[in-house]
Amino acid sequence: MHIFRFSRKTLGIPYALFLLLFVVSPLIVLFYYAFTNGEGQFTIANFTGFFTDPNTMGTLCYSFAIALVTTLVCLLIAYPVAYILAKSHLKKKSVLVMLFIMPMWINFSLRITALKEILTLIEGNLAYYPFLNAVCGMTYDFLPFMILPLYNTISKLDDSLIEAAKDLGANDRAAFFKITLPLSVPGIVSGVSMVFLPAMTNYVVLDMLYNSTYIMGSLIGSYFAAYNWHGGSMIALILLAIICAFTLLRRGMEDDDQTIGGALL
């Protein structure tokens, strides 16, 4: 009688189709556009063009520099914060943790506007320190995304390991560097991957702070504005390659529930 037998498995079909259509096929199209020219002929000119043009290579280096410095600054601020929060025994600790996470839920463009006003007040003219402003803006924007995974990892650490280390004669310092720090690597890795990539691509932060130097994201933006789908696709593809490299690096360094998405939940 039943032509369509209900089963729990079939519930997944719409989503699987959705992912194939709007996640996988856009990437295939991206690949096609990156390696063709306006006439639809195969070409590697976009690829070689990117790696031989000093301008685009400069952009790649500048993005890496901004992302690297931002990630380091975020890590240097976020690790102590996460550590102090995780180890504190305050009664209202959850409120304090919430304060550090809450900026995530305020629209980032409004937060950057606020930062811009303050930086203008302090520096007089934003044009004097473009690199500093960019790093400052990125740090301001992404800090909660570094604190959250670190806090999750450190607060789950087993205190008895540190006690054991101390019983065996380690001082505070040795216990931290030999036990706590190595065990918090998964949190560091997922925090870094949540900050590094956005810092390479979020060109709006730079735009809003009047830093007119291009980063990788700005290239896509300018190709988009010029309707150059082929050039834009190549940049997107290069970014994808960097993302893939990151994902492969991260594999095995973190446990199952510490994926990027898991850290957000």
Add this chain to the structure above:
Amino acid sequence: MIKRFSALFIVLVLIFMYAPILILMAYSFTSATTIGAIRGFSLHNYVTLFTTPDLRNMIFGTVLLALVSATLATILGTMGAIGAFYSSRKVDSFISTMNQIPVVNADVVTGFSICILLVVVFGVSKDTFIPLVVGHVTLCAPFVYLSVVPKLKQMDPSIYEAALDLGATPSVALRKIVIPQIASGIVSGFALAVTLSLDDYFVATYTKPATFDTISTYVVNATKGAQTTIKTALWALSTVIFVVVILVVAIANLRADREEEGASA
């Protein structure tokens, strides 16, 4: 000594995170047009915010878009999670891998690739809002999926089987047994989807109709322009959003506290 030092550090980081937005909030209640200028109390920013049709449409549109895309993303993501969870290991890991792509991908790449697929290849007009909604659902659904999957894993499978043994059809058992047990994951997935959509700039900018603006795209364009009335009205918008976020967080925390008390009593 160490305790005092860590308290100081925490306070300094909190000042970095909140000072800009709090100062902006204070200035939104004055007639000043730049931070630092001292002017009298005024509500004109709030009057402008709620009476300018442009601003009103933009806020209303952003919220509507967030609710629509989050709802679609929640339905798709939840169905996908249930389907994948009960499928064979191969299918499950296939869907999970595809699901991970938008999570790790840069928003710029996601937005650009969906724009190319729908607008350039399929010729869908941006004015239909289809690319925009598809883009936001793609952005949000994977996070719903990721917040539902852990709840499915925690579930006791024998209850579902017991329901079937007692005569429930699979669809009834799904509604009465599975859905209630994963409800908290669905709700937090929905909340996350709403915040992701509200915060998004990049997907929107590549897929939105030219005449439509979300809060992010509007603010970014406004900072490039020199219209002071709009600029200061956005300070008022920051204040409103900040207050709303605090209220939502406080209510969610109070409810969680009450549930905890109820559980321990």
